[in-house]
Amino acid sequence: MAQPEVHHLFHHPIADHSFSADRQLLAVARESNVDLFKRNGSKFQLADELKGHDKTVTGVDIAPKSGKIVTCSQDRNAYVWEPSPDGWKPTLVLLRINRAATFVRWAPSETKFAVGSGARLIPVCYFEEEDNWWVSKHLKKPIRSTITTVAWHPNSVLLAAGSTDGHARVFSSFIKGVDERPEPSAWGERLPFNTVCGEFLNNTAGWVHSVAFSPSGNALAFAAHDSSLTVVYPSAPEQPPRAVISITTQLLPFMSLVWSSEDEIIAAGYDCQAYRLQGSEQGWQLAGSLETKGRPGVAHREESALNMFRQMDLKGKTTDDTKLDTVHQNTISTIRVYEEAGGQVRKISSSGVDGRVVVWSL
Amino acid sequence: MANVNWRTINIDALDPDSPANFDLTSLAPSVAPVSTADVQSLASQIRQLLRGGDNEGALQGALENPPYGADDKGKDIHLATVIEILQSIRQSDMSPILSRIYSAPGGTEALDVLMKYIYKGMAQTSATGTARNVTPQPTGFSQIHARGGGEGGGQAMSVLLSWHEKLVEIAGPGSIVRVMTDRRTV
Numbered sequence: 001m002a003q004p005e006v007h008h009l010f011h012h013p014i015a016d017h018s019f020s021a022d023r024q025l026l027a028v029a030r031e032s033n034v035d036l037f038k039r040n041g042s043k044f045q046l047a048d049e050l051k052g053h054d055k056t057v058t059g060v061d062i063a064p065k066s067g068k069i070v071t072c073s074q075d076r077n078a079y080v081w082e083p084s085p086d087g088w089k090p091t092l093v094l095l096r097i098n099r100a101a102t103f104v105r106w107a108p109s110e111t112k113f114a115v116g117s118g119a120r121l122i123p124v125c126y127f128e129e130e131d132n133w134w135v136s137k138h139l140k141k142p143i144r145s146t147i148t149t150v151a152w153h154p155n156s157v158l159l160a161a162g163s164t165d166g167h168a169r170v171f172s173s174f175i176k177g178v179d180e181r182p183e184p185s186a187w188g189e190r191l192p193f194n195t196v197c198g199e200f201l202n203n204t205a206g207w208v209h210s211v212a213f214s215p216s217g218n219a220l221a222f223a224a225h226d227s228s229l230t231v232v233y234p235s236a237p238e239q240p241p242r243a244v245i246s247i248t249t250q251l252l253p254f255m256s257l258v259w260s261s262e263d264e265i266i267a268a269g270y271d272c273q274a275y276r277l278q279g280s281e282q283g284w285q286l287a288g289s290l291e292t293k294g295r296p297g298v299a300h301r302e303e304s305a306l307n308m309f310r311q312m313d314l315k316g317k318t319t320d321d322t323k324l325d326t327v328h329q330n331t332i333s334t335i336r337v338y339e340e341a342g343g344q345v346r347k348i349s350s351s352g353v354d355g356r357v358v359v360w361s362l
Numbered sequence: 363m364a365n366v367n368w369r370t371i372n373i374d375a376l377d378p379d380s381p382a383n384f385d386l387t388s389l390a391p392s393v394a395p396v397s398t399a400d401v402q403s404l405a406s407q408i409r410q411l412l413r414g415g416d417n418e419g420a421l422q423g424a425l426e427n428p429p430y431g432a433d434d435k436g437k438d439i440h441l442a443t444v445i446e447i448l449q450s451i452r453q454s455d456m457s458p459i460l461s462r463i464y465s466a467p468g469g470t471e472a473l474d475v476l477m478k479y480i481y482k483g484m485a486q487t488s489a490t491g492t493a494r495n496v497t498p499q500p501t502g503f504s505q506i507h508a509r510g511g512g513e514g515g516g517q518a519m520s521v522l523l524s525w526h527e528k529l530v531e532i533a534g535p536g537s538i539v540r541v542m543t544d545r546r547t548v
Binding site: 120142144145164165167177201203204205206209224225226228248249250251252253 | 379384388389390470471474489526533534535537538539540544545546
């Protein structure tokens with residue numbers, strides 16, 4: 001397994017990060033700005049700053065095809081940034097929410113995006129040509145609490161959302177004139193806006209940190225604060241799911257997860273390292289960490305006696321235990337797909353509270 | 363209208379979207395109600411196992427049937443049963459018993475329940491300790507009395523702490539997080 005590529009950008013938490021499709025541009029949410037880094041050889045260099053929000057930015061996403069960047073913040077606003085000859089041009093999006101925006105993702109079609117919010121609703125935003133304006137439609141029922149995360153189905157109509165009320169839900173966000181009528185699937189056949197296609201709760205009703213559809217869209221995984229990961233396989237519309245598999249781990253909770261293929265999930269969170277989980281409808285299990293053990297530089301070197309006594313004298317201990325033996329030195333808050341080929345994810349990127357962005361080969 | 367103090371109007375009650383008007387039961391997993399008598403009969407069954415020397419069976423039985431749906435009294439009875447079992451098991455037997463429960467089907471669930479009882483037990487012993495401290499002692503020996511109570515609590519606490527240590531070794535910090543997260547309380 002290749003060594004992970006570590007970019008220590010700054011000493012601030014990274015709430016969210018996103019790479020452009022050619023992976024030359026990296027957008028990172030840093031306090032109330034979004035920093036844009038450009039690849040320069042093997043390093044990323046600060047190229048631009050998107051200033052506009054006046055509170056902590058909570059989400060950033062670069063659309064892979066159009067290159068537009070959407071950001072959302074605790075100031076209850078979202079902006080769509082478009083490249084123009086004189087820099088990035090922001091357009092304010094009317095979210096119409098009275099609490100912080102928590103999370104934002106473009107739909108695969110890139111014609112709309114969904115924003116999670118503390119106002120117990122999900123604004124689904126799309127561009128109205130006539131008014132030259134981004135408008136939003138609210139997914140409301142039956143959300144009971146803050147939406148912490150959203151994820152799109154490959155058909156750009158179904159939207160999964162995780163909430164602090166412990167539920168992971170699947171909604172239809174079909175907007176007439178914007179979306180193509182979707183193919184019927186196990187989630188539903190006729191899908192008017194705000195159809196609830198599924199509502200799932202795990203045993204302990206812990207709040208949900210992350211949701212994701214499998215690459216085919218026929219399974220949904222969510223990670224909750226009870227250190228569990230639940231995978232749901234729907235059977236048919238309006239029917240109970242074929243299988244709901246919940247695994248409780250010995251680890252601290254996962255904050256983020258991605259499917260690397262139909263039978264593998266990568267999840268990471270408070271344990272500061274990413275884990276591989278494998279399984280199918282029959283069952284899932286934890287298959288180990290992505291960290292390669294005994295990496296050079298972190299492995300224990302043979303200490304000289306002089307050095308040992310000097311350390312004991314100076315610090316009262318012989319080894320420096322202020323560093324974790326993981327690549328990330330703090331909670332990982334986001335993991336994303338970095339490179340994929342033929343439906344198989346080859347590389348993922350992770351970012352966390354320690355200000356690092358790391359690219360991992362699977 | 364003039365004499366209505368509009369500052370004291372509960373606007374949440376008037377707003378249909380307000381969280382004050384939610385039916386909160388839909389948020390928590392549903393638990394079947396358990397009567398106190400059922401808890402009591404289970405407790406006597408478990409005591410029977412305990413008297414027969416089957417500590418492990420007693421612990422397993424107690425952890426497999428946590429009375430989530432019982433009232434406070436029923437929960438207290440079950441807590442007392444679990445604590446009694448925990449105190450009857452020798453320190454050297456703790457780890458082997460825990461690993462056997464862990465590897466059995468549904469074992470992680472059972473260990474999560476045990477963790478809940480350990481924390482509840484810790485809360486209980488310290489609460490009774492302080493309750494004893496505040497009892498007024500007209501004889502002036504209140505201090506000595508309080509110390510005695512504290513020592514009794516300390517012994518129960520040390521049993522729970524060693525169980526806690528052994529349990530974390532096997533079930534990991536995930537089990538602690540689940541106790542904090544779970545809405546089904548014991």
